[in-house]
Amino acid sequence: MEKLIDQFIHYLMVEKGLAQNTIESYRRDLISYRLFLKKIGNIPIQETNRSHIIAYLLELKNKGRATSTVSRNLAAIRAFYQYLLRDRYIIKDPSQNLESPKIDKRLPKVLSIEQVDNLLKMPDTNTIAGLRDKAMLELLYATGIRVSELVSLNIEDVNLNMGFIKCIGKGSKERIVPLGELAISSIGRYLDYGRVKLVSNRTDSALFLNQHGKRLTRQGFWKILKKYVKMASIDVDITPHTLRHSFATHLLENGADLRSVQEMLGHADISTTQIYTHLTKARLKEVYSKTHPRA
Template sequence: MDMLIDQFIHYLAVEKGLAANTLESYQRDMIAFTTFLREQGIERIEDSTRTLIVAYLLSLQEKGRATATLSRNMASIRAFYQFLVRDKLLDHDPSLHLETPKIEKRLPKVLSVEEVERLLDSPDLSQPSGLRDKAMLELLYATGIRVSELVQLHVGDVNLEMGFLKCMGKGSKERIIPLGSMAIHVVRQYMQTGRQKLLKQSEERALFLNHLGKQITRQGFWKIIKRYARLANVRAEITPHTLRHSFATHLLENGADLRSVQEMLGHADISTTQIYTHVTRTRIKDVYAKTHPRA
């Protein structure tokens, strides 16, 4: 089964062109599933059954896993079996017609404009790391890119003269996103001063560097934004996607059209972007309730 997982991941990487993070997710899901099969005495994938797949999902549910986790595992298992049948490594697909657990769509946490400003004003610009942190936060809010896309940016991906950046999103799809004047100013300041002080090897191309002069990690950024949220007294729950959600919501609140926001976020399906219209409607209701004299 381990060899089949390796072949499956290779197929996803080479033929589907999936991103490294997505490949890791598939691999993690399949290792967990095949470990469960072995615990049930199943050593060959052809001996797995529909009943065992359901039992595995139920075991995840009993462990308190979220519906989204169950849904992702089901998608991974289904893709795995489809690959095996397609390559004639298996003659039937036991996951066929199994229902995927329905995910309850939760509205994303969004900061107010005032909270965003307090967060962005928190870094100490007298320090190279402060300049870097300010540039990262400004860039996230200015473009709505994912944290994984932010940390993978290279120096050549940002064109400050023309005012745009290019990033590689999910499925290795490249997109071009405009930059605002504040983001341009802060990123230029970081590149001219902060990055030079953090740089250890001249050939390093990563835009955002840690104290070792290497590309900063998603985990590193996660610690950074949590620290600044505390400094800025932002009480809302902060996640790595908070500024991305706030970017989209604030654009729509100020009249941006849904298609443009979809393009900038890199959503393949506009239905994914539409969740932000629910957020704006909720916020409009709150404003109405607080301000209308007869509400």
């Protein structure tokens, strides 16, 4: 089964072109499933049936795994079986018609406009690191791109004269996202006075660099963000996606149409973007309750 998993992962990379994070999640989930099958009797994949899959999902649930984790595991298993069926490693797909557990859609946490303004004031732009950090935070809030997309940006992906960036999202899909004036100014100052002093290899095209002159990682950015959140005394439970959620919510609150926000966020399905409409409604109710004299 280990060899089949490797072949399946190669198929996802080469033929399906899935994002690296998705591929790694599938790999981990399928290795976990393989270990489960080994534990309950070293069952070959060709001899597995519906009850084995259900037993595995129940074990995940009993271990306290989140519904979203169980659902993702089932998606990986289902895709794996479909691949095996297509290439005739099996004659029947035991995952067929298995329903994914219903996931309660929790509204994402967002910052208020005042909290965002305060956060963006935190970097000390008299320092090289501060110039970089200011540029990153302004860019994230101006575009709503994912942190993985932020750290993957190269210099040539940014057009300050025209006011846009080009980024590669999930499924290797390219999209163009406009920049605001404050983001353009911050990125320009970083390029002129910050990056030139950070870069260790002049041929390196990475936009955002760490103190060693190498491309900044997601983990590196996460540490930076947490530092500024603490400095700004923001008590919201921050995640790397918080500025992305705030970007989308603030756009919709100020009259942006859903399709435009979907395109800027890079969502394949507009239903993913619609969660922000629920969020804006929830915020409107909260404002009404706090401000209307007869609420």
